[in-house]
Amino acid sequence: MIHCVDTHAEGEPSRIIVGGVLDVPGTTMLEKARRLEREGDWLRRLCLFEPRGSAPLSADLVLPVSVIAGSGSGPERSYPIPMADSVNIDRKAQVILVRYANRMYAFALACPHEHAAVKWLAKDHRFQCTKHDSQYTPDGKYTSGKATRNLDRFPVRKEGSAVIVTMDRVFQSDQNASAWNEAGIDV
């Protein structure tokens, strides 16, 4: 299901696609736009052409930002809550922020096996370790490979439209399963 918000500004109607569309492969917005032109023009036609659209309508697709920088000092960092399912990585803080199935999580970027970085494979919709290929679901659950637990989760809490991540502790699913399960917020 595709979620849209219709707006109207000074006589100019527009439709903002805020959910239901997977991330578009590409490392820059220009690459993503070119990919959409080549392989995803059905989306533009679906949203803009009749019977759902009309001639003066324009559309915007909100895509997840793949790299993000948090703000804050000390052990807490603040990040805006994304409008749609997405994976964002703050490399400086070594944290992955995931919005998935109406929940928001913060994972350690390091694989729990030997601490290599994990990467997000958008087309396969999962995380994978860059060293021994352990695999994890979008909410950090281990599915295969040499690792023996889920991705480690940081404690998070919601403040207005931001998620606050506490970076000085981490929950490991094999040591504290209940804390690991609860380390997320509803969005």
Ligand code: FES
């Ligand atoms: S470091 Fe990730 S599976 Fe070994």
